[in-house]
Amino acid sequence: MSEPGGMSPIVRIVTRWLLGFVLVFGFAVALFGHLTPGGGFAGGVVITCGFVLATLAFGAKTGPAAWFGRLASTLDAVGALAFLALALLGYAAGHFLAQWAGRDPEPFRLTSAPSLVLLNLAILLKVGAGLFAGFLAVAAFGRAAEDVGTDEFSDAGAPQGPEPEGREA
Amino acid sequence: MTATAGPLVAHRLGRFVSLFVFGALLWLAVTWSFDAASLAVGALLCAGVAWGLRRVELDEAPLLLAPLRLAFALAYLPVLLAYVVRANVDVAWRVLHPRLPIRPGIVRARTTLRSPSGRVLLANSITLTPGTLSVDLVGDVLYVHRICVPEQDPDGATERELRKFEFFIRRIFE
Amino acid sequence: MDVVLIALLVLLVVGSLIALELRNLLSAVIAVGVVGLGLSIVFLLLGAPDIAITQVVVEVIVVTVLIRLTGRTGRTVDAAPDRRDAVAVWLGGGVLLMLLGLMIHVLSALPRFGSGASLPAGHYLENAPAQTGASNVVTAILLDYRAYDTLGEATVILTAIVGALVVLRHTGRDVRRAPPVPRGGPPGGADDPKPAERELPPQHSAARSRDQEVQHV
């Protein structure tokens, strides 16, 4: 533990090697969701998983969790609103949620269903940022409760001893 | 670590380019789609991820772009596999032996590698070979759990075994 | 194929029973994680790779969150017997028996396993690639045919997460009761210029402005 609030250097360095690959993979799964297995839900959870890994390896104070965490709730809302906006754009093609973007007649291409790609991207933002915001809240609350400590019932035999940070995962 | 010796801008550019190249390779492998739109989206995505992770990526990553180091990295895989198979046979022999000749314990071994990635690769290689397990890495000291600790000079014997891995890892990362 | 499926299902049942009977909660959570991973293999066998991918990754996050919970709140189940236990067992057993009767009735009404797709599915499978341009019919249904549902489900996720954030928000009452703890907090690593204030989502800012003396992390 060379720095506070993280795991051993083995985990930290492996995380630094892997994080970029996890993010690219998550986006690829989401963007090609209309052609191959995957989609916005799967890709969003993969991205959340990458950021959860980074949070566990570096702690919540440094690294990606710190600079992405404060954006997470905003991006969550942006994803939901983007989905709605894309749905409203469907009116341009006739009705709510219609495919408004032009299509490449050739199948098995990224461009063969552009509006589905964009909707997948919106879902990815929504799911990825939302779940990561939830995870950060859960992770941060444990520490806040330990620091603030007690209200009147909390001494009923619960193990309050300091857990080694992040070690258990 | 030759990259750190250069000017700061070139250093940052090297990290960006390496992450971009690795990301693009993964993108091509996953999507396997070569029309213009897919390539453009992939390039944009990889550039975005490389820029977003510019403070996370390691100094050693650009080194892997050099062909010779990459060749050593590829050559390391079968070597590691050979050690893993040999260690597997050894552990299987110990388990099946009626007298169970094991002496479990933790030894501490000093590595001569200097780059963090190299040390971590060494620790993970040791963990991959059955019978030995890296417990922790503190500075240049590696704590290794062995299924059968040698009778005399356990630390030195372990270090001599590390040297075989270090030969390759040094040529990959240093 | 059927034999493999049945063997996996038996493993899932046994694994979940073990998970519920273990006294050590950390082991229980990990056992449920194993059950979830086995479930993803079952999904793969049932021709649902989309769900298999999602199940694997979701399982990883569920296990992480639950391990975090057990790490904060204790790892063992107290075995002290209680007379309410017996009541719970009898009541629960009665409810389960009732449900068992219903279940047998329902199971006998289901079509034979492997007998086929529903009526709308035929329409989707024939027309989705041509109509939507998506060769993955599941995505075509999610984002085109039944996109209203997806919009609703995105809202449900939003609600669940907002609920979690609200439940974990520091209320003024809890904070005032706590002794004032001076905490500057050590500055973080070199990676982050302003570590102490920045790691919480914006939802927390309301609570923070009410109680300036308490930092949350």
Add this chain to the structure above:
Amino acid sequence: MIYPLIAVLLFVGLYGLLVKRHVVQKILGLAIVEYAVNLLLVAIGYRDGGRPPILTPGEDPAAFAAGSVDPLPQALVLTSIVIGLGVVMLLVAIAMRLHQRFGTLDTTRMNRLHG
């Protein structure tokens, strides 16, 4: 044989939910119930042969439509799994609050402390 086993899985989860006293065990029971329901939905849409509902290049569309498994329950279950994750996070948040308030996650002891 498949459906009854899924029903047994459902009952194992309900058993955990109804009989177990610890909140974490109840959460695990709920997760198992969720597994069983998702699995039942996907299993009902299964067709012999088990071809995934994803058209591959060069495949005959008519044969694809005749042989693929039902995509509709899969679309429902996909969102259900992610929603399940959100629900588990909500439950964990509530459990942390309960632990802060009562110092235990054992529901019997919570009742005793309460009155």
